Amino acid sequence: MKKIVECVPNFSEGRDSGVINAIADAVRATEGCTLLDVDSGYATHRTVYTFVGDPDAVVQGALAAARVARKKIDMTRHRGKHPRFGALDVCPFIPVANVTMDECVAVSKAFARKASQELKVPVFLYEESAAGDYRRRLPDIRQGEYEGLAERLKDPRWKPDFGPAEFVPAWGATATGARNFLIAYNVNILGTPNQAHRIALNLREAGRGEDQPGRLRDVKGMGWFVDEYGMAQVTVNLNNYRVTPIHLLFEEVKREAEALHVAVAGSEIVGIVPLESILMAADYYIEKEGLFLYEERSRIRLVIERMGLNSVAPFVSEKKIIEYIVADPPDEPLAGLSVRRFIEEISARTSAPGGGSASVAIAAIGTALGAMVAKLTQGVRKFETVEPQMQKSIPVLHELTRSLIPMIDADTSAFNDYMEGVRMPRDTPEEQAVRMARMQAGLKTAIQVPMAVMRHGDRAWDALCEVAKYGNPASISDVQVGAKALETGIWGAFQNVVINMADVIDPAFKDEIMTEARAIETRARIKCRQVLEILDNIQTTFLREKR
Structure with a gap:
């Protein structure tokens, strides 16, 4: 059985199409890698790439992309709304098929070692690859962001796992590790960024602090305003969609928005999602509304409509659902005949x-x-x-x-x-x-x-x-x-x-x-x-x- 690992590197460039395309081309040119999605944000000044391959191929694909970023991204000039501390800000590896989490940990360490040696940049391990619990969460590693990185690297507790413990101004630092499938998900709010952030604080697991935790587990989030959409968003990462599924997050945002007398105007999935997460949402709305739907395509369409997934960009199943993207054509020489x-x-x-x-x-x-x-x-x-x-x-x-x-x-x-x-x-x-x-x-x-x-x-x-x-x-x-x-x-x-x-x-x-x-x-x-x-x-x- 073919081993498939997903890699989702986030680069601190969302405006220069030349740089964005050059990074994408580097992944495409890597043997054994299939680029699935490129998602850029002007306001966030960030591009999320998603590609898959076998364990060795994804390491080479990530390295190829990082080489381009080392030449073309200068963090000294970077400003964006998304938290970041490096040109290649974060590079997670996720098991998709016939691969264990331990194997993905090994993949992340192989990438960290090779990238730090070749590019001479500091690399931190996070999530399942972290050396200690205090370094497990990305926000903890990235605290202070790029602007505070020079001082942070002086602290022995924050010595990089690989590479020099020195500030590299043009690059910053990179976090890499193995994690479960993360869904990046945004809900559109016809309100202010402050209202969106208020909703996010009520829902995200960390809440407003230890004394005021949020309602939803395994959720990271914040509120912001996206100029190109002309809307505020509650932007979240669902770290475990089986614990907090996308439809639950959407419905909770609607509830919070109603209490603030503001409207929800659909939502968007950034990158790709597992089919299971969409079908879980379909089951929820089918049961809630007493519907009868049995065909997979109809169930997906229901979710697109109920959650407004077409609100800011078309939700094309063949390009957004990972099982559809990586599926090989059926080997049916007989069944495929007339x-x-x-x-x-x-x-x-x-x-x-x-x-x-x-x-x-x-x-x-x-x-x-x-x-x-x-x-x-x-x-x-x-x-x-x-x-x-x-x-x-x-x-x-x-x-x-x-x-x-x-x-x-x-x-x-x-x-x-x-x-x-x-x-x-x-x-x-x-x-x-x-x-x-x-x-x-x-x-x-x-x-x-x-x-x-x-x-x-x-x-x-x-x-x-x-x-x-x-x-x-x-x-x-x-x-x-x-x-x-x-x-x-x-x-x-x-x-x-x-x-x-x-x-x-x-x-x-x-x-x-x-x-x-x-x-x-x-x-x-x-x-x-x-x-x-x-x-x-x-x-x-x-x-x-x-x-």
Whole structure:
């Protein structure tokens, strides 16, 4: 599995497009790095870059960006509204996929060591990389900002972790470390910066001091005025969006603003966000307003509208949500074909795709037909009385259909491990034993694909029965075809399990899997018959009423 680390360096330049672009180009030119976002602020005089790569690549990308900043940014002339103490003010590394926090700590230290040696600048470690608790928080390290840095570096307690304990006027200092995913989030206020700051003080964890803590945990924040927007903002960092999610912060700001008789005019996410944080907000508004939304895109759209995420710049999901940005195109050579080409592939003089892939496609068609009829029934005035049943069934059938489609290709590639075992050497007893073990492991892996198809199909029956009972009677034939398709798809997957199990020598595995498979196959026949009986009765009544 590919290791992905996110790096979010913040540079003290938000006005000179030449410098901003040069730093971006340095990241883009680094092999293994993908630049995801560049977010500049004129008033803050700061640009936040977001890029991802493997652990080694992100170190090189951050170094490349820092080299440009060393040549082109002069902190002696810098003025901006955002707290800062260096040209490369802060450079966090965040685990995204298949990477531990400890690995990101090591990445941050590797960057700190190389940057301090090459650029001859002081570098501090913060967050999870900090040497002591008093150096963990960025505001503590950055206290006094650039203007107070020369005096601070004279204090032995604030000796840099890497590099010289000397003031470098053109650069200042840099903080780097490993941390959890941080969401930079601003809520727009049609009021004064003082009012925005007052709201921030009430909400941020530090509050107004130890005696007056704020209400929300893991939140850092302040209020300011952004000239290019013509609005004040409550600007926050959500250090742990699972503790204080974005929608909670937004709703609390609205509450505070109402008490001050000022209006909230939407909000903005700076940089990128995890999909989970957006879907958490969607769940909140869906429950609060009693809505019925099941498609991911619709849920995201709801959040954009309710939180005003388009208020100052377009919120484009493909550019703002990290899972969408880094997602590789689906490896679906079969599922991506046209229906004609897929059938022609099955008919070709090759063993794959064969009955396994066909069975998955047939099962997916079965669940899709059920989903279609439920969606055509839901929201129709004459079927208002069955709305609860449709709202319960639609998400199940919709998601099962989406989950089954990729298995069309998974079935065809399921024998890769087994075939690798077949090709292994077998000249000695030892080689034969290793080969047999690999082949057996490959067979078990291959069997799990049709078993997954059977399990997914089995989960559809209750929802399909509800659609048969309460769905639009004009679509009876669609549900009938769906039920028979689902039964056939499960039966086909079962036959794949049976034929592959013949060569498995592990009796415990055989017993466990075959017991489950037979139960699912038997239940499919029973449930299909049940659906058809329901539909036969409804069809008789429906046709009688039409005469």
